[in-house]
Amino acid sequence: MQHHASPILDEYWQGFELARDDTHRYLWIWMGWNIRLIAVARHDVTEYDHGWCYRRDPEMVAAAVAAWDSDTQDEPTGWHKRPTWPIRQAPRRDEAPHYNRPRCEHGSYFVDDGCRVLNCRDLLRHEKRTAAATPQGER
Ligand SMILES: [Zn+2]
Structure with a gap:
């Protein structure tokens, strides 16, 4: 993963690219009350495969991406909502x-x-599954 020393303005997304790896560019965009960090495939600039919502704090997003190794870590840290599916691997x-x-x-x-x-x-789904897998007498 290549982290940029300073963010690169992306004219299409009106956002800032913070890093890139072999398959994606990672940039943040203003999104209502949030910032969304998006993973844009390098072969397709018009859609994104993954997104994570952060507070409106660009420095927080930059720090999360700077600490992230997309080669070994599925997702960055510090976000409060994942609006996309499937989960990045x-x-x-x-x-x-x-x-x-x-x-x-x-x-x-x-x-x-x-x-x-x-x-x-x-x-809730996890608790339901766990309860269903536990025999009655052992709860
Ligand atoms: Zn939750």
Whole structure:
């Protein structure tokens, strides 16, 4: 992953490219009350494959991307909403199993830590599955 020393303005997206790797460019755009970090495939400039919503704090987004290794880590940190599906998978994700534990759509490692969002759908689904897999007498 190549991180840029300073953000590169992207005229099409009206946003700033922070980094790129072999398959995608990673740039942030203003999006209503949020900033959205988007992964734009290098062969297609008009759509994006993955997105993560952050607070309106460009420095926070830049720090999250600077700390991210897209080759081994599925997603960056610090976002509060993942509006896209499927979840990104890093090409060498097996090298960082702890980092790449499942996260809910709000970015929490919900299996271990729960989620701060009330009625998180991913957490509720997980709890339902766990309850269904546990025999009656063992609850
Ligand atoms: Zn959640």
